[in-house]
Amino acid sequence: PGRRVGFYKVRGEIGYGTFSRVKMAFHALTKDKVALKILDKTRLDFQAQRLLSREISSMESLQHPNVVRLYEVVETPSRLYLVLEYAGGGDLHNRICNDGKFSDNASKITFAQILSAIKYMHSINIIHRDLKAENVLFTSSGCVKVADFGFSTRVSNRSDALDTFCGSPPYAAPELFRDECYLGPPVDVWAMGVLLFFMVTGTMPFRAETMGKLRRCIIEGAYTIPPWVPGPCQRLIKGILKPVPAERYAIDQMMGCDWLLPTQTPQYPPSPPAPPSPALRRP
Ligand code: ATP
Numbered sequence: 569p570g571r572r573v574g575f576y577k578v579r580g581e582i583g584y585g586t587f588s589r590v591k592m593a594f595h596a597l598t599k600d601k602v603a604l605k606i607l608d609k610t611r612l613d614f615q616a617q618r619l620l621s622r623e624i625s626s627m628e629s630l631q632h633p634n635v636v637r638l639y640e641v642v643e644t645p646s647r648l649y650l651v652l653e654y655a656g657g658g659d660l661h662n663r664i665c666n667d668g669k670f671s672d673n674a675s676k677i678t679f680a681q682i683l684s685a686i687k688y689m690h691s692i693n694i695i696h697r698d699l700k701a702e703n704v705l706f707t708s709s710g711c712v713k714v715a716d717f718g719f720s721t722r723v724s725n726r727s728d729a730l731d732t733f734c735g736s737p738p739y740a741a742p743e744l745f746r747d748e749c750y751l752g753p754p755v756d757v758w759a760m761g762v763l764l765f766f767m768v769t770g771t772m773p774f775r776a777e778t779m780g781k782l783r784r785c786i787i788e789g790a791y792t793i794p795p796w797v798p799g800p801c802q803r804l805i806k807g808i809l810k811p812v813p814a815e816r817y818a819i820d821q822m823m824g825c826d827w828l829l830p831t832q833t834p835q836y837p838p839s840p841p842a843p844p845s846p847a848l849r850r851p
Contacts, residue, residue, distance in 0.1 A: 573644075574640070576596065578604060579593060590606070600840050603636075603655070608647060619719065623718045632689075635689070636713045653713065660701040660702075661700070668770050675764070686819065690819060695752030698717075711836035743813055760822070761808030762774070764804065769797065804825045
């Protein structure tokens with residue numbers, strides 16, 4: 569408490585990752601809240617530096633109401649600070665673990681915002697590759713903010729083949745387990761299917777005691793949708809969780825599905841503009 573980083577007064581810790589701690593901070597002049605992702609440079613090995621550089625590069629390009637904004641990068645001799653838009657409403661994983669599954673309406677509103685964020689990323693050739701409930705954050709007014717671009721990649725066009733296994737196994741598409749080249753957009757679409765299943769049922773579609781069994785369930789597309797899930801939502805899940813990527817729904821098909829069409833996303837207060845600070849300083 570009391571410490572300052574650039575224009576920001578640092579307050580309490582709000583989370584931590586493998587290589588980072590995340591603290592809340594206030595802009596000294598505007599009092600806008602931000603999240604400060606703090607990285608100790610001496611702890612970053614070559615791979616972590618590569619992921620961080622991708623995270624910064626992707627986030628610099630992204631400006632969407634449902635994507636966490638990167639305002640600035642501050643560097644000191646020992647640390648890097650990513651100044652991020654603050655999402656103080658917790659993450660989707662904790663919400664469902666604490667309060668249980670979402671109602672049909674809350675699922676629609678949340679899913680429509682995730683879909684909008686991913687459609688936007690893909691339109692500028694950025695693939696997230698680590699979509700999971702822990703990376704779907706909420707603002708205090710309930711607006712979705714997709715976060716954590718550490719595994720993201722930029723493709724020159726959407727038919728570029730990728731070959732690295734990224735992300736969390738329960739959300740990984742079958743083609744990732746088959747050790748073959750894969751296309752980026754269908755991998756994010758699959759993870760959205762897992763997220764949708766998790767929101768409407770409160771459980772994961774693919775669960776197993778060992779990684780081998782999980783891999784088999786996912787490759788075979790072996791999951792069961794509880795019968796009480798509304799028919800239009802079941803059809804959407806089935807259209808997304810298709811083991812063959814070419815048969816999987818594309819984003820536009822998801823946007824036009826019966827389940828989502830009547831969805832009106834609430835009007836959230838606009839994100840605060842980027843705090844007045846010098847131009848982005850890259851490490
Ligand atoms: P790992 O390195 O293990 O993948 P991570 O990259 O998910 O972790 P961080 O991005 O460092 O971790 O975030 C750690 C935690 O900090 C998140 O789980 C979240 O609770 C919190 N957090 C991250 N960004 C924000 C934000 N913009 N606003 C509010 N909280 C955030």
